[in-house]
Amino acid sequence: MRSTPDSSIGLADDRDDAAGDRDSRVARDTFVRRTIGAIALLAAVGLGALLSLAVGTKPIAWGTVFDALASHDASSSDHVIVRELRLPRTLLGVAVGVALGAAGALMQGVTRNPLAGPGILGVNAGAAFAVVSGIWWLGTSNVLVLAWFAFAGAAVASVVVYLLGTAGRGGATPVRLALAGAALSALLGAWTSAVVLLDQQTLDAFRFWAVGSLEGRDDDVAWHVAPIIAVGLLLAFGVARQLNAVALGDDTARALGTRIGTTRTMSLVAVTLLCGGAVAVAGPIGFVGLVVPHVARAWFGPDQRWLLPTSALLGAALLLFCDTLGRVAARPSEIQVGIMTAAIGGPAFIILVRRARMAQL
Amino acid sequence: MVDATGEITVPVSSDDVLALDEYTAVNLLSLGVTPIRAVNFFQLGEVDAILEAEGVDVFTGAPFTPNLEELSQSDAALVAGLNFPTIVEVRDTIDDEIAPTVLVDFLSSDWRAQLDLLASVTGTEDRLAELEDSVDSAIEELRDEIAAAGLEGATVSYLEETSGGISLSQSGRLAPSILEQVGLARPAVEQVEGTGVISELSEETLGDHDADFMIVETDLTIEPTVNESPLRSDDGVKVYVYGWSEDVVGSFRVLADLRRIVLDGEEPFGPDDQLQIWNEFVVPR
Numbered sequence: 202m203r204s205t206p207d208s209s210i211g212l213a214d215d216r217d218d219a220a221g222d223r224d225s226r227v228a229r230d231t232f233v234r235r236t237i238g239a240i241a242l243l244a245a246v247g248l249g250a251l252l253s254l255a256v257g258t259k260p261i262a263w264g265t266v267f268d269a270l271a272s273h274d275a276s277s278s279d280h281v282i283v284r285e286l287r288l289p290r291t292l293l294g295v296a297v298g299v300a301l302g303a304a305g306a307l308m309q310g311v312t313r314n315p316l317a318g319p320g321i322l323g324v325n326a327g328a329a330f331a332v333v334s335g336i337w338w339l340g341t342s343n344v345l346v347l348a349w350f351a352f353a354g355a356a357v358a359s360v361v362v363y364l365l366g367t368a369g370r371g372g373a374t375p376v377r378l379a380l381a382g383a384a385l386s387a388l389l390g391a392w393t394s395a396v397v398l399l400d401q402q403t404l405d406a407f408r409f410w411a412v413g414s415l416e417g418r419d420d421d422v423a424w425h426v427a428p429i430i431a432v433g434l435l436l437a438f439g440v441a442r443q444l445n446a447v448a449l450g451d452d453t454a455r456a457l458g459t460r461i462g463t464t465r466t467m468s469l470v471a472v473t474l475l476c477g478g479a480v481a482v483a484g485p486i487g488f489v490g491l492v493v494p495h496v497a498r499a500w501f502g503p504d505q506r507w508l509l510p511t512s513a514l515l516g517a518a519l520l521l522f523c524d525t526l527g528r529v530a531a532r533p534s535e536i537q538v539g540i541m542t543a544a545i546g547g548p549a550f551i552i553l554v555r556r557a558r559m560a561q562l
Numbered sequence: 563m564v565d566a567t568g569e570i571t572v573p574v575s576s577d578d579v580l581a582l583d584e585y586t587a588v589n590l591l592s593l594g595v596t597p598i599r600a601v602n603f604f605q606l607g608e609v610d611a612i613l614e615a616e617g618v619d620v621f622t623g624a625p626f627t628p629n630l631e632e633l634s635q636s637d638a639a640l641v642a643g644l645n646f647p648t649i650v651e652v653r654d655t656i657d658d659e660i661a662p663t664v665l666v667d668f669l670s671s672d673w674r675a676q677l678d679l680l681a682s683v684t685g686t687e688d689r690l691a692e693l694e695d696s697v698d699s700a701i702e703e704l705r706d707e708i709a710a711a712g713l714e715g716a717t718v719s720y721l722e723e724t725s726g727g728i729s730l731s732q733s734g735r736l737a738p739s740i741l742e743q744v745g746l747a748r749p750a751v752e753q754v755e756g757t758g759v760i761s762e763l764s765e766e767t768l769g770d771h772d773a774d775f776m777i778v779e780t781d782l783t784i785e786p787t788v789n790e791s792p793l794r795s796d797d798g799v800k801v802y803v804y805g806w807s808e809d810v811v812g813s814f815r816v817l818a819d820l821r822r823i824v825l826d827g828e829e830p831f832g833p834d835d836q837l838q839i840w841n842e843f844v845v846p847r
Contacts, residue, residue: 258764278769281792286766342725342784401605401625402783406725416727417765417787534762535727 235507238500242514246295249521253291254283257528258535290415293423294524294538295517297415297479298489300430302516304475305490306497306508307437310444311468312375318491321379322469324476325485326386327358330393332410337396337403345422347410348481352429355477361385363469374451378469413486413539415524426478433474434513440467441505448503486539488546489516495553519545579684580636582628582643582656584609584620585809586666589677590642591616592693592810592844593686599636601628603646607782608805611837628652634660642680644668671735671757673809693810696843700817705744707825714745716824717773719752719798721763723780723788728763732756736808737779740816746824749773768793775823776800782833799823804833811836814843 255266261279268274269283308317320326331354332347341347365381366374397404443464446454454461479486494512501507523541530536579597581587587600588609600613602622613620623629626648633641638661643649645665657663664683666676674694681690708714718741722729731738733748734757741748751770754760768788772795780786780802789800801823806816818839819830831839 257766259766278793282766285792398624402607406783409726528764533764533767534760535764536762
């Protein structure tokens with residue numbers, strides 16, 4: 202049957218309506234899926250925090266844990282363990298996990314590089330070099346002093362990488378930034394090795410910092426870096442929408458009105474604050490920043506407005522579970538969280554690579 | 563003769579001995595043998611003052627790395643060292659190119675066995691016997707004084723704190739065995755059989771280590787904090803000690819520190835007092 206022009210228009214309208222319905226159904230399904238995922242992540246962080254408070258080298262009954270939180274008795278060693286050791290450690294675990302997870306997602310987004318991690322800007326190498334220098338010159342092992350050295354080193358390194366990456370014509374591109382980061386990391390790594398090779402005492406102090414740990418950090422340290430990480434998070438969330446445009450390519454992003462230079466600069470400042478703060482208090486903890494964004498992306502998709510906060514939550518949950526596991530895996534000793542994240546993150550990364558989900562940024 | 567790497571025959575000589583590390587150099591000095599040269603191999607600085615005072619020519623290279631070119635310039639009749647992995651790797655070359663080499667077990671906690679080997683290759687067995695008698699007499703004397711003061715059975719917690727965290731020496735190591743020999747007891751949680759070290763002890767367990775005397779050995783790489791932990795009881799005496807090493811100098815130092823802490827109520831010797839310990843207790847008279 203031949204259709205009239207009027208009926209063709211009607212059919213096209215029906216097709217448009219059907220496509221519109223399908224799009225809105227997909228959008229609704231995606232929203233529901235993401236909301237469920239986000240709620241699950243919040244629950245995971247809550248559960249991780251609870252376990253971190255209740256489980257440790259010394260077995261403590263759950264009732265005592267709640268008592269310690271509700272009405273602290275300084276004469277009870279169990280209460281002291283919960284309030285003065287586990288509580289600051291749990292809060293620090295959340296802060297560091299949030300920082301590393303968000304920084305990893307940000308780095309992968311801004312460089313459009315699935316292998317990018319917080320270390321790609323030379324942050325870890327800068328922090329390590331500054332810590333080694335602090336130990337060598339000042340002979341200090343004070344956690345708070347080393348934290349500030351680490352943060353200063355991380356900040357200076359990322360500024361140098363940015364200056365190197367933006368030098369010359371064309372400005373900053375993901376490849377130039379990554380190359381500048383790799384070059385500076387290699388240089389700082391060599392200097393760090395030279396210092397620890399020349400001085401045995403520095404090597405002794407440095408090799409344990411370099412593993413990454415949440416143990417032995419008190420409230421003082423946590424309060425010093427909390428504002429730094431908070432500002433980093435605000436900046437990161439602030440550029441999330443622009444990063445979605447950057448993911449489409451520089452030309453498209455410009456056509457959509459995105460100020461690419463500003464977006465990259467804000468992102469790099471955020472990464473520096475997040476990574477610098479995390480490395481300062483816990484040392485260079487590997488794999489969280491690299492693996493977490495990939496896992497989050499597999500569930501929440503590439504939209505940075507979802508990816509950044511959910512990577513932050515997943516980073517916190519992963520770090521809390523790894524740290525708690527490290528406390529009970531080798532009683533009465535402990536295994537540092539940096540070793541646990543590497544032990545879990547390594548296999549997880551291999552699985553991700555085999556499933557080829559990484560390139561879908 | 564059997565050294566740490568297997569059977570070996572070396573000429574007995576107390577002259578022209580080259581020490582491959584600073585601790586072997588001090589062991590040789592305690593036997594009355596001044597090495598013609600010593601390598602600053604570990605570079606921890608703990609025995610530098612002794613080597614300097616005794617006029618030992620110390621060569622410093624990269625830590626843990628034997629510099630064969632430098633070593634070959636020493637006109638040694640005998641080379642002595644520890645069986646540290648990087649030394650074992652080049653042991654045959656040193657043997658062939660420089661002089662017969664004897665290596666002492668690096669991980670051994672038995673300083674008498676270590677010195678026994680060095681004494682037999684340097685012909686200083688008499689001096690070793692003298693040293694052993696001296697340590698045994700000091701242990702006996704302290705045990706009697708502790709008993710006379712009514713402190714026999716007093717509890718002493720002994721932990722170590724380094725940049726790697728808190729660790730616990732098992733009962734067969736030097737300091738724990740001296741504590742037992744002088745009549746002091748470690749808390750039940752520290753009475754672990756063996757000659758090794760349990761490292762990375764969780765701070766959460768510190769409350770189980772309460773004792774009359776809470777001794778923490780530390781080094782110069784950190785500012786020690788264990789005794790300041792909120793889990794440490796305020797009822798015991800808390801002190802930090804240095805240099806309780808697994809050798810003859812360490813033996814005398816443990817005894818001297820225990821005397822000060824337990825009997826005299828004084829502070830133990832400090833990190834810079836190594837030479838004083840050496841001169842007062844070890845130097846052949």
